[in-house]
Amino acid sequence: MTRRYPGLVALDGVDLEIGDGEAVAVTGPSGSGKSTVLHLVGGMDRPDEGAIEVDYVELTARRLDAHRRRIGFVFQRFHLLPALTVLDNVLAPVLPRRVDFDRRARAMELLGAVGLAARADALPSELSGGQQQRVATARALINRPGVLLADEPTGNLDSATGREIIDLLLSLRERYGMTLLLTTHDPEVAVSCDRIVRLHDGRIVADERIAPDDDVFDRLGGLRP
Structure with missing residues (x-):
């Protein structure tokens, strides 16, 4: 190409x-x-x-x-939405459309997979850089x-x-x-x-x-x- x-x-x-x-x-x-x-x-x-x-x-x-x-995409600069909680950032890609799975359940599963289920209600500003990248990774996987x-x-x-x-x-x-x-x-x-x-x-x-x-x-x- x-x-x-x-x-x-x-x-x-x-x-x-x-x-x-x-x-x-x-x-x-x-x-x-x-x-x-x-x-x-x-x-x-x-x-x-x-x-x-x-x-x-x-x-x-x-x-x-x-x-x-x-396709899931993880960026260098995280690109989390500062006004949204960790959970809502993970949910963001699937909120505008119909899906055949439980959005919240999958988001929480992914947050568990990246070790941040306990921070679901936190804002990005309350997380370290590494934690923000984990959230960005969970978000990238929401569509499997x-x-x-x-x-x-x-x-x-x-x-x-x-x-x-x-x-x-x-x-x-x-x-x-x-x-x-x-x-x-x-x-x-x-x-x-x-x-x-x-x-x-x-x-x-x-x-x-x-x-x-x-x-x-x-x-x-x-x-x-």
């Missing part, structure tokens, strides 16, 4: 296949196209050339709404997505809290049977995944599967901080 903006080729002929249930980290310097990959997969943007398939179905303009309901996209999910967190968030994302992937695709500058986050895809100037320059005790830092030149 290729995506161009005025004066910039964000992605240049990227061909990427991700298996069901995989955890894949997309790395690379700023401006390499990491976030563009997530936006295209999530249906937030459209490629100029190429196609995107999810579950062997090509993503088209007519299928965008249904596709977006099957098959794919969870996370754009620099630890970027605004200290290293210890970031480690907790990555462990949480990986455990939720196992619990709910999701595919996880994340972007990161952090090598410790990247090597926690099953694969590392490295971008440079909008092209894939490395695609490495991580094995236990595999030292990929040197083989993926430039990954070390």
Whole structure:
């Protein structure tokens, strides 16, 4: 897939296949196209050339709404609504439409899964950064997505809290049977995944599967901080 903006080729002929249930980290310097990959997969943007398939179905303009309901998105800056409680923030994506499940029960289940059921009535301002990211993660899962996209999910967190968030994302992937695709500058986050895809100037320059005790830092030149 290729995506161009005025004066910039964000992605240049990227061909990427991700298996069901995989955890894949997309790395690379700023401006390499990491976030563009997530936006295209999530249906937030459209490629100029190429196609995107999810579950062997090509993503088209007519299928965008249904596709977006099957995708969860976790952002670096949380994007919680400050006037809403933790519970209402998790519920926000499903309040405007009909669903075939108990909204509140599912939201509370997800808050339990991220360890924040006891803070359901708190406001975002009463939570730490790590707790806010947990709420944002619960919100992203309210539709039971098959794919969870996370754009620099630890970027605004200290290293210890970031480690907790990555462990949480990986455990939720196992619990709910999701595919996880994340972007990161952090090598410790990247090597926690099953694969590392490295971008440079909008092209894939490395695609490495991580094995236990595999030292990929040197083989993926430039990954070390």
